[in-house]
Amino acid sequence: MRIGLISDLHVDINEAFPILELTAETAGMQSVDALVIAGDISETQDQTIKAVERLQSLCPFPVYYVPGNHDMWNKNCPERRTEEIDRIYREDPHCLSGRHIILEKDGRKLALIGDLGWYDYTMASPEYTEEQLDAMTMDGRTWQDKLFNQWTTDNRSQTKRCLRQLEEQLEACGDLPILAVTHMLPVEDFCVPETPGGLKWGFFNAFLGSTAIEALYKKYPVRYAVCGHVHYRSHVQRDGITHICPCLGYHTEWPLYQLGDNSAAVHIKDALYILETE
Numbered sequence: 219m220r221i222g223l224i225s226d227l228h229v230d231i232n233e234a235f236p237i238l239e240l241t242a243e244t245a246g247m248q249s250v251d252a253l254v255i256a257g258d259i260s261e262t263q264d265q266t267i268k269a270v271e272r273l274q275s276l277c278p279f280p281v282y283y284v285p286g287n288h289d290m291w292n293k294n295c296p297e298r299r300t301e302e303i304d305r306i307y308r309e310d311p312h313c314l315s316g317r318h319i320i321l322e323k324d325g326r327k328l329a330l331i332g333d334l335g336w337y338d339y340t341m342a343s344p345e346y347t348e349e350q351l352d353a354m355t356m357d358g359r360t361w362q363d364k365l366f367n368q369w370t371t372d373n374r375s376q377t378k379r380c381l382r383q384l385e386e387q388l389e390a391c392g393d394l395p396i397l398a399v400t401h402m403l404p405v406e407d408f409c410v411p412e413t414p415g416g417l418k419w420g421f422f423n424a425f426l427g428s429t430a431i432e433a434l435y436k437k438y439p440v441r442y443a444v445c446g447h448v449h450y451r452s453h454v455q456r457d458g459i460t461h462i463c464p465c466l467g468y469h470t471e472w473p474l475y476q477l478g479d480n481s482a483a484v485h486i487k488d489a490l491y492i493l494e495t496e
């Protein structure tokens with residue numbers, strides 16, 4: 219089975235480019251059996267849901283996604299609580315939150331589950347206090363979720379809630395091999411190294427994911443794990459799980475990949491990871 223994996227399309231920030239059309243075309247040329255997006259499609263719920271519907275209309279294979287922290291923002295609809303936004307996505311049949319999908323080809327099955335995931339500061343450097351981390355501000359820079367994600371619980375409680383939801387989905391897959399999708403990182407391998415004079419990533423890595431997600435995956439037959447959020451294009455093998463981070467990212471970041479061609483088509487082709495399952 220061939221699954222196309224991509225994340226962080228940011229169709230609003232990248233609105234000058236035909237992101238959806240090029241993603242459908244690139245995945246189609248790779249003859250994928252399904253396409254999975256690991257979050258950050260836009261910063262408005264209606265736009266994210268419409269973008270996925272548009273993508274599905276362009277693709278002969280099923281399209282699934284999990285929301286990212288940007289999809290969860292209430293920046294453009296301040297009256298919405300984050301729990302309400304979460305419910306909106308759960309009702310969308312393309313959204314993996316709360317579901318398990320069984321993909322099948324040539325008699326082989328693969329279970330697909332997913333959730334936004336969240337962060338519990340397990341990826342932060344140990345020198346920061348709980349109070350500092352809860353403030354989500356360092357050197358005058360505030361992590362934007364502090365402004366636009368209004369969970370009624372704190373970050374640690376929210377992570378626990380996501381873990382419980384993921385575990386319910388994992389339980390439902392039985393012995394099948396599993397492809398698990400979160401927007402947040404399950405492994406520290408994709409954390410950002412701190413460089414002198416740069417952003418204090420030892421602090422801001424706190425808001426990238428949770429090592430508890432990886433610990434949970436290890437209890438189940440998770441073979442592949444996809445995440446986004448950090449705008450890397452990378453993959454790593456750890457303890458029998460292939461972790462993939464296939465981010466398109468903002469067009470302003472594309473020159474950093476040094477591909478020599480900053481067209482959307484080239485960057486979508488570079489970001490799209492084709493997973494060939496056994």
Ligand SMILES: [Fe+2]
Pocket residue numbers: 226228258286288447448449467
């Ligand atoms: Fe993103």
